[in-house]
Amino acid sequence: MxxxxxxxxxxxxxxxxxxxxxxxxxxxxxxxxxxxxxxxxxxxxxxxxxxxxxxxxxxxxxxxxxxxxxxxxxxxxxxxxVPPAPARSKLSYYLMIPWAALTCLFGVLGAFGLLFQWTTGSSGIFSQVSLFTLIAVGIGSIVVIELFMKWMAALSDSDTPQTKGFDLKGLSIYIAIAAVVIFVGTYLDTLLPVFSISPWISLIIFAVGAIGLKVLFMKR
Incomplete structure (x- = not known):
């Protein structure tokens, strides 16, 4: 079954x-x-x-x-x-998440960069990426996935019953962390370098990332 x-x-x-x-x-x-x-x-x-x-x-x-x-x-x-997941397995899991997130980021930069280039003559903001953005996407993807997995463990539409009560303390902590990240991010974004990157290069990075995702993390 x-x-x-x-x-x-x-x-x-x-x-x-x-x-x-x-x-x-x-x-x-x-x-x-x-x-x-x-x-x-x-x-x-x-x-x-x-x-x-x-x-x-x-x-x-x-x-x-x-x-x-x-x-x-x-x-x-x-x-x-049930034995805990091997350390190597956990490491692979936490490497796969930012790898996939950054691969998607470059895919978006490449696709929209070319679209803007063909329609307006310039790829605009899609031809630039900051070091802070790369760091934020990599680390942020892990945080988002972890929160999502915890939520799914407690609630899965009609398949899993809802948890009881409202975790106001947990929500407050998440809001505080988000506020700090936004504040620090605004400051760091002015300090860390910004790279110019062609939409075609972004697409090449996306393709390499997608192949690497398949070869390194999705082997059976």
């Missing part, structure tokens, strides 16, 4: 649960989908647990009686048995 089909069946089973059991089981889902267990195995385990919960609920038992006091306890042994 595919992951999507298991999620669909899991959602159907959740509709049969009492409010208490559903809330408990949704906490189990959040814990498992945020763990190191791969997606296929995660959905297999969650589907097994959902079927067990529906069956035992019919006998008058609630989720705590079946799985334990804390939702994450039922899967703790399985989660802890």
């Amino acid at each position: 595919k992951v999507k089909d298991m999620i669909k069946e899991n959602n159907a089973l959740r509709e049969q649960l009492t409010p208490f059991n559903r809330s408990y089981f949704e906490d189990m889902i959040l814990a498992m989908r945020a763990s190191r267990v791969d997606a296929l195995r995660t959905e297999e385990l969650l589907l097994e647990a959902a079927k067990l919960l529906v069956q035992e609920q019919g006998k008058g038992r609630n989720a705590k009686q079946i799985f334990g006091e804390h939702p994450e306890d039922y899967f703790r042994e399985i989660v802890e048995s």
Whole structure:
């Protein structure tokens, strides 16, 4: 069975649960989908647990009686048995993100630079790139992807239940960091050098980056 089909069946089973059991089981889902267990195995385990919960609920038992006091306890042994990602794998992951972001940046510079050159006679701002922009895109891409992955772990449309409450502290920290980055970036942008680059060179860099992305990071 595919992951999507298991999620669909899991959602159907959740509709049969009492409010208490559903809330408990949704906490189990959040814990498992945020763990190191791969997606296929995660959905297999969650589907097994959902079927067990529906069956035992019919006998008058609630989720705590079946799985334990804390939702994450039922899967703790399985989660802890999964080895952490190798350091090399993590390094490759954190190199791939800025590589892909910078590749896209040069693709945009090249494509829009040529478009402007053909329509106006000049590639304008698309023929220049600052060192600060390169640094900001590289580092910023990692931050954005990490935040996105954390959000996806907690919420995935109809596939994953919403987390409870509103993290005002976390939002305030992100806003403060963004404000500092914007302030420092405005200052650094006037100090760091700006490079002139032909749209064709940008496209060549884009092509090399795309090939490198395939060869270095997407090998099976």
